[in-house]
Amino acid sequence: MLKIQEIREIIKLIDHSSIDEFVFESEGSKVKLKKNATGSTIQAPQGVSSISAPVVPQPQPVAVTPTPAAAQTAPSEQTSVEKADSQDESLLKITSPMVGTFYQASSPETPAFVQVGDKVSADSVVCIVEAMKLFNEIEAEVSGEIVEILVKDGQLVEYGQALFLVKAN
Known part of the structure; x- marks a missing residue:
């Protein structure tokens, strides 16, 4: 399971990007972040309450095509x-x-x-x-x-x- 500091780091990265939704699954746990105009919500595993964080809209949105490699980087990643x-x-x-x-x-x-x-x-x-x-x-x-x-x-x-x-x- 992710530590709260790691979740906060992910929230910060998502808030400063144009990604609207992020899902992370590991060992039966699932963290889902969804960004909209009012805020972002994290859905935690059963028995754990959700965490809400304010979202600051970006002045200039940048198109991002999320891929599985964007969340986990491998040595084969190529710079364009x-x-x-x-x-x-x-x-x-x-x-x-x-x-x-x-x-x-x-x-x-x-x-x-x-x-x-x-x-x-x-x-x-x-x-x-x-x-x-x-x-x-x-x-x-x-x-x-x-x-x-x-x-x-x-x-x-x-x-x-x-x-x-x-x-x-």
């Missing part, structure tokens, strides 16, 4: 690299393969994986996205130079959200 919509067509975007929290470094005491101007190869780790206490290293999957970091350290990111702009070699 696509053309940037900017004025320079040679720039590529490195996007997040999951919903989670973006970190530039493995810990606050260590330097960031990459800075603007750094050269990266396809297998270079560029950041970490933390989802449900799992820290997932995100690889560049493209060779080039980091031109811009589009998110701040500690910011919640959506599935498919652009994290970096890279000028391809």
